[in-house]
Amino acid sequence: MNTYSDICRAAHYKLTGHGDRTFAMLLDGFAGVDPGTAADIYGVGQAINGFEAEMAGLLGKPAAIFFPSGTMAQQIGLRIWCDEVGTKRVAYHPLCHLEIHEEGSAKYLHQLEPVLLGDSARLITTDDLAVVEDPIAALLIELPQREIGGQLPSWDALVELVDAAHTRGMRVHLDSARLFESLPYYGKSAGEVAALFDSVYISFYKGLGGVAGAVLAGPADFMASAKVWKRRHGGDLISLYPYITPAKHCYDQRAGKMGHYWEWAKKVASQMNQIPGVRTVPQVPVCNMFHAFFDAPAGAVEAIMGRIATELDIAMVGAIREVDEGHARAEFTFGDAIDAIPKELVEAALEQLAAGLSDR
């Protein structure tokens, strides 16, 4: 029996993402690269240090280090701030990656004590921070806040929040797995956004579409400590070029396309919000992603989208999750795949979605 994900994989067109995750992602990154290029060796060599320097420059920080994963990079960043400030307490959103996707990493490996700010359904505000007791070593701010549909605070609200934390002696860390996705909304450069923060993490396999990997950037002494912790975590691999070369390739190829992807997110969200029983969060996307909520069980939405994949050859979205009985949710993230689809097919898919939900 074909599962929903099998059916989606088989569809020629994909509404969301950059296409299926296959070995081609790696091999495309190495196309035209000299096979004789020297590998990086335990963090040393042009293959790693060149890209780290480029990212440090882009983010306007004294140093940057390439990590195998953001999970590793971020808990290390927070740990270093904790050691510097002298408390294990860190503050972040209740749906922060460290809280819900890492098996308690920061608690088990670094004994950090997370303080969850505000309400899981909305962005952190300065008021949320105001009611938390000192000391807090570091505030982590995620831009965009992925688990609530990729929401972003206004620039003024962001500056106010960071200032409030700094005033109280906190370090402020930017979890910007999707930094480039945020820039069109702010109309700012990566460096202008990063300048608000003491340390910054960016990922290369979300909107940029790389194979894996992350960069942590910050002050020189902070990054010197990060290098030591990277080794302790088992992340100072003899060679990381298999992730770095595709990361650079994808960064060069896609960092400038986030505004284009965002336009598609707004267009599709607008049309989906006109379908009875469907709403998006946020209503008007502020980056290339949104969450769609359906007044229908996940199985029913899968059945409708499965038919669209089979009949129109267009997979709309990979995973459809049950919110509660009779309600489902799906994360739409726009990337290269949308450009390969004839526009009338996008319209046809949305029409068939509306018809399918209406016929239930």
Add this chain to the structure above:
Amino acid sequence: MNTYSDICRAAHYKLTGHGDRTFAMLLDGFAGVDPGTAADIYGVGQAINGFEAEMAGLLGKPAAIFFPSGTMAQQIGLRIWCDEVGTKRVAYHPLCHLEIHEEGSAKYLHQLEPVLLGDSARLITTDDLAVVEDPIAALLIELPQREIGGQLPSWDALVELVDAAHTRGMRVHLDSARLFESLPYYGKSAGEVAALFDSVYISFYKGLGGVAGAVLAGPADFMASAKVWKRRHGGDLISLYPYITPAKHCYDQRAGKMGHYWEWAKKVASQMNQIPGVRTVPQVPVCNMFHAFFDAPAGAVEAIMGRIATELDIAMVGAIREVDEGHARAEFTFGDAIDAIPKELVEAALEQLAAGLSDR
């Protein structure tokens, strides 16, 4: 100015290793592989689970997990045994990788309390273990013991040591970064060696010549915990196939060649031991590696080997380290590179080494 390592890199022939570490190592591993092959996603998919099953079968363990690094895999393994036994005390050789190459990983991340056994210049014995107080959660045995020239205990001594630990309720973990290198000496299969141990780690970028990566294998519940800790460490990357595919390629290509490499190690060591002022440890290698000690400063040995690299176009060994004033040490590990060298050139290099040391 050209450094010694620049000069070695420029030499056409290499006496030791598998050749320079370049991007070709990755690309060779992917030659002929279908670019449309599905990537592994967070530890799931044939691209990872197929190789894990193959390694579990080879090692005769219920389960195996591919890790980005041995540094990550081993501290996790020891941590799990500690949690199971209920003590933080683990025992290993004073020159264990965890003790000298990992920035105190196990201590800082897992609060393990290492008990160093015996003398750093020789292998661990049953007598060394006998004088250590209980409780010890796990004994780590490294085969071969890399930092003392790749020495191996006799099979009987190994069995006695493992039995002694088991009798006292310890778990016994095998650090076999170089497992395949050890097999010709024992005349045993990987599974026969692994069968002595409760958990096993193997590496893919030492003698096998892969890009990076490791496998940890053991009982099912132990490996289920290892998967959770892998995520906490930041090692559960969205895709590990960039390391797995070359690992499998190199395993298929080189696991059976260790006896051949060993023959070369014995041959070259025998000739080097005839040079006044040179001795190898062990005197007769038991695997494809040995350490050479020179009654000469590191700079003098570099100068002589640099001339050999320039004049004969053959780099003998990468790093020459100072032991103390007037004495140097180098690690010789034999691999594919030796087969590319005309035999008379190997003789000529050893003769020039002897002449160079004699002329000082």
